[in-house]
Amino acid sequence: MTVRTRFAPSPTGYLHIGGVRTALFNWLYARRHGGTFILRIDDTDAERNVEEALEPILSGLKWLGIDWDEGPGVGGPHAPYFQSQRSAGHKAAVGKLLASGHAYRDFAKPEELDEERKAAQAAGKPYLYSRRFAAFTSDEAARFAAEGRQGVVRLKMPREGSLVIDDAVRGRVEFAWEREQDHVIQRADGSCLYHLASVVDDHDFEITHVIRAEEHLSNTPRQAYIALSLGYPLPAYAHLPLVAEPGSRTKLSKRKLAAYLKNPDFRQMQDHGTRIAERIGVAAAADTFNPVIVDFYREVGYLPWAIDNAMALLGWAYDDKTEFFSRDELIAAFSLERINASPASFDPKKLWSVQDHYMHALSADEKLALMLPYLVKAGLVSSPPTADQTATVRRVIEASGDRLKVSGDILGYADFFLLEEPVLDPQAVAQKLAKPGVADLLARYAGSIAAVTPFEPGPLEEATKAFVAEAGLKLGDVIHPVRVAITGKTVGPGLYDCLAILGASKSIARIDRARGLAG
């Protein structure tokens, strides 16, 4: 049997990080078993701008390297892959269910249903529809319709016995049929609902493994009932643990963003990303740009595989020590058996550290290719960058080392080299420059390095140490004010690197100018 899995997002306008985990696991399982990974768009709820709402999802998956074998853009033998375009099949299935007595037309009004529900509640009994307005024959249906009632189609759920599924993550799970409601599968307007459509499409697509989040576990009985009634074989089920909020076990939801922002780690990640976004002209409104949404990571310059690797670790582990996997290694290592059953909370710090690890592993040239576009977008280099600019940025990247955690971080490390004048951080100026004697110190230091040749880190270090020794100072006494003088900041690459990258004339000019601000 060829493994066939699917990810079936609704066009909501953004790709949620929890959805990424579900997509990733489906993809990994298919790849692991030489199977097929299918992308289906569950758009039965007829939204207005499906295309617009779908784009971020498709581009997000592509960016993450989660490629699909069948679906939008690539087609496939079971096209179309949009649920809204498969309604004929859904309606035919409803017809079959009706004909076989597994479903019925129902003419109850919402308020009548409410009444029953309330009565059951008052009696302290579990609610079960009386089927009072069920029409099992066309005569009955005609009579109800004559009363001006509207008909929907409901599942005629069994009222005894139970369903047992063998979930790949949870093991044996049993549901009593009598606890299941007669769910609506077709609306009065003839359109079909998700559960029906999903089961029919899964069967049409020959899906062998339904791998989805745990929130769907309690939907399984009605779906299994539909499948069984239609004579479909049941797929294997694997219900993944929920991706929970940072520091909690509650399902991660985009709607609760305000609460997440109270989490210091989440907040820090958000603020860091927002700072970068603002500099490159990306709209960074918190509700559309935050660490729950994949676009956030792409815009800010995280590495896609870092996100994948980090998400794979949410609810799954290979062993007691391996955490980093290449794409091929992850595929080879992945199995449903090793999925954990308990909810896993999303930890921004952990994601950050995985990102750090992968950024760390990149060569200067690889970083250059990723980071240069950020400088272009921020207007710090021309488009395309000149050879000089590129060379400077490359040196900055080398000098910055592991300080650059995401591609967008280059903005804060390269700007003072690329700008004619550094932007001075007032606090840095107050702390390091505005001290008595600093102006004089800077003048003497500028003089002492003016003649250094070549103007490179090694000789500069020697000259600086000699200067310090002669003046009877500590190294820090010189380095801190000089750093602020030439970069405007207190943090950055090593000072000798900064001087060398900037060059003798610019360095000395900046030191001279900073004397005006010094004490």
Add this chain to the structure above:
RNA sequence: GGCCCCAUCGUCUAGAGGCCUAGGACACGGGCCUUUCAAGCCUGCAACCGGGGUUCGAAUCCCCGUGGGGUCACCA
């Protein structure tokens, strides 16, 4: 509330009856290195929800509590 799921350091997890004095990673604390900030190295702190069984032996199996979560739409 009914049904279902879950329960090991703050977080992600390893652990399928003895390898457990419970391992790893992130975070956190201390130290080294050091011109800032990172990185790196050393080191420390920190968990089996509770109670009953079963067993020579339980984090692991069973039961009962407790706690947390999901779900109960003419949403997906």
